[in-house]
Amino acid sequence: MSTHQAIAILDSGVGGLTVAKEVMRQLPRERVLYFGDTARAPYGPRSKEEVALFTRQIVDYLLQFDPKMIVIACNTATAVAIEAIRTNVSVPVLGVITPGARAAIKQTKNGQIGVIGTEGTIRSGAYVTALRRISPGVKVVSLACPTLVPLVEKGMFRSEEASDVVCEALRPLRNETIDTLILGCTHYPFLADRIKRCMGEDVALISSADQTARDISTLLSHTGQLESSNEVPVHRFFCSGDPRTFQWIAQDWLNEQIHVTPVMWQVPKFI
Amino acid sequence: MSTHQAIAILDSGVGGLTVAKEVMRQLPRERVLYFGDTARAPYGPRSKEEVALFTRQIVDYLLQFDPKMIVIACNTATAVAIEAIRTNVSVPVLGVITPGARAAIKQTKNGQIGVIGTEGTIRSGAYVTALRRISPGVKVVSLACPTLVPLVEKGMFRSEEASDVVCEALRPLRNETIDTLILGCTHYPFLADRIKRCMGEDVALISSADQTARDISTLLSHTGQLESSNEVPVHRFFCSGDPRTFQWIAQDWLNEQIHVTPVMWQVPKFI
Numbered sequence: 001m002s003t004h005q006a007i008a009i010l011d012s013g014v015g016g017l018t019v020a021k022e023v024m025r026q027l028p029r030e031r032v033l034y035f036g037d038t039a040r041a042p043y044g045p046r047s048k049e050e051v052a053l054f055t056r057q058i059v060d061y062l063l064q065f066d067p068k069m070i071v072i073a074c075n076t077a078t079a080v081a082i083e084a085i086r087t088n089v090s091v092p093v094l095g096v097i098t099p100g101a102r103a104a105i106k107q108t109k110n111g112q113i114g115v116i117g118t119e120g121t122i123r124s125g126a127y128v129t130a131l132r133r134i135s136p137g138v139k140v141v142s143l144a145c146p147t148l149v150p151l152v153e154k155g156m157f158r159s160e161e162a163s164d165v166v167c168e169a170l171r172p173l174r175n176e177t178i179d180t181l182i183l184g185c186t187h188y189p190f191l192a193d194r195i196k197r198c199m200g201e202d203v204a205l206i207s208s209a210d211q212t213a214r215d216i217s218t219l220l221s222h223t224g225q226l227e228s229s230n231e232v233p234v235h236r237f238f239c240s241g242d243p244r245t246f247q248w249i250a251q252d253w254l255n256e257q258i259h260v261t262p263v264m265w266q267v268p269k270f271i
Numbered sequence: 272m273s274t275h276q277a278i279a280i281l282d283s284g285v286g287g288l289t290v291a292k293e294v295m296r297q298l299p300r301e302r303v304l305y306f307g308d309t310a311r312a313p314y315g316p317r318s319k320e321e322v323a324l325f326t327r328q329i330v331d332y333l334l335q336f337d338p339k340m341i342v343i344a345c346n347t348a349t350a351v352a353i354e355a356i357r358t359n360v361s362v363p364v365l366g367v368i369t370p371g372a373r374a375a376i377k378q379t380k381n382g383q384i385g386v387i388g389t390e391g392t393i394r395s396g397a398y399v400t401a402l403r404r405i406s407p408g409v410k411v412v413s414l415a416c417p418t419l420v421p422l423v424e425k426g427m428f429r430s431e432e433a434s435d436v437v438c439e440a441l442r443p444l445r446n447e448t449i450d451t452l453i454l455g456c457t458h459y460p461f462l463a464d465r466i467k468r469c470m471g472e473d474v475a476l477i478s479s480a481d482q483t484a485r486d487i488s489t490l491l492s493h494t495g496q497l498e499s500s501n502e503v504p505v506h507r508f509f510c511s512g513d514p515r516t517f518q519w520i521a522q523d524w525l526n527e528q529i530h531v532t533p534v535m536w537q538v539p540k541f542i
Contacts, residue, residue: 022377026373026376026377026405026406027405027406028406028407028408029405029406029407092493094493098492099489102297102485102488102489102492103485105297105488106293106297106481106484106485133497133499134297134298134300134488134492134497135297135298135299135300136299136300136501137299210377213377214373214374214377214485215489217373217376217405218370218373218486218489218490219489219490219493221369221373221405222363222365222490226404226405228404230407
């Protein structure tokens with residue numbers, strides 16, 4: 001195990017770029033490999049079995065680059081696949097659910113926490129389990145917001161329409177007394193400004209992306225695996241769908257030029 | 272290794288109670304053992320050798336209770352002793368410096384971070400090293416504030432005098448353009464309101480106490496050692512000095528009744 005190995009980050013599409021961006025900001029020495037499965041996004045409405053299979057396939061692809069850590073930067077995939085991946089892989093595997101849960105427990109003053117996510121994530125109950133596992137007394141209000149991921153994957157997160165879609169999706173939370181809201185999908189930080197405006201100043205937003213980057217830092221530091229080189233790291237990006245759309249969204253979000261390697265699955269779309 | 276083992280927290284005095292309180296809040300299932308070396312506080316002005324010896328002695332004392340983790344909740348002791356302790360102890364040993372450094376890097380927008388601490392902590396350069404180790408580009412402004420710990424150890428943190436002492440101590444930071452200030456001593460959260468008033472709304476305070484509790488949660492979660500019992504945990508408190516003063520400050524800070532076991536060192540004060 002060497003400190004020079006990269007951190008491998010995967011997602012159903014562009015959502016995990018919110019984690020990648022925070023890793024690059026909080027850990028500027030580290031090299032990132034990113035895989036967006038854009039040909040098969042969104043994962044939210046898919047069956048458990050399908051999501052688990054896709055996740056395993058991407059992890060196998062990334063392992064050929066000998067990363068020091070695998071980050072499943074997709075809440076849906078974390079919810080259904082992380083335990084199986086952990087069992088089969090020798091490097092540390094991090095998901096995005098427990099970091100967000102931990103941060104929400106740290107943040108909340110009134111013990112009432114909201115969670116928004118895809119249907120798959122909310123149906124799995126993974127956040128409720130993670131929150132109660134740590135702090136059995138918290139009240140959790142969960143809401144599936146299936147309309148949000150498509151906005152982001154289409155690159156429409158800066159559009160006028162996005163505000164209306166976000167407000168409509170969050171309406172059921174308006175009368176809740178939560179003081180903390182977990183953005184339980186790595187796509188949602190793209191819409192954070194709009195979510196904030198809709199929920200008001202009194203509700204703190206927890207980005208599982210930011211928190212996961214923080215946890216990656218904690219674990220690498222504790223295992224002595226932080227990169228020590230002063231060289232500017234060269235990140236690599238892969239996607240299974242149209243590389244131009246991916247590149248456009250990624251460059252806009254990361255605010256830097258990137259090169260994208262398209263990956264064609266041998267069995268197209270696996271469906 | 273069992274999940275039922277306690278988390279052992281140690282400090283030169285009452286400062287580490289800020290970590291203990293956050294552990295109890297963020298991880299309400301966990302059992303805490305706390306040791307305050309009040310007979311020999313403050314550690315700040317002492318030599319490296321003395322602090323390292325005292326820390327080792329307390330760790331040995333706490334190991335008899337078979338804890339699952341040792342937390343050195345004292346910045347001065349972390350700065351000079353953590354590496355040696357880690358080498359000699361088989362359970363994970365956590366300090367309070369890297370968690371604060373990580374959180375400050377996550378927080379800062381302008382890359383300019385202030386650190387206040389005891390003379391020992393500031394002289395060691397441990398925060399500068401930890402910050403640059405992760406993010407080589409940050410600017411760090413360090414300031415030793417030796418007048419603050421005595422205020423807290425005497426239980427004077429709610430006094431009128433405290434505001435004046437805090438403002439005087441922080442004066443050199445007033446013209447700095449930092450946007451983030453690390454409370455690099457676990458005693459300082461007792462004075463957080465006053466520090467906040469003095470530094471203004473535009474400077475975010477990072478409590479190494481809160482952040483350390485968060486990192487404890489991350490590591491226990493990752494190693495599968497989070498307590499799963501639903502029983503209300505019974506914490507234990509030890510101190511080497513006057514147990515009444517310790518008990519009074521601890522009950523005020525933790526807002527609950529506690530029992531304190533006085534510990535008499537066989538070689539009094541070791542000086």
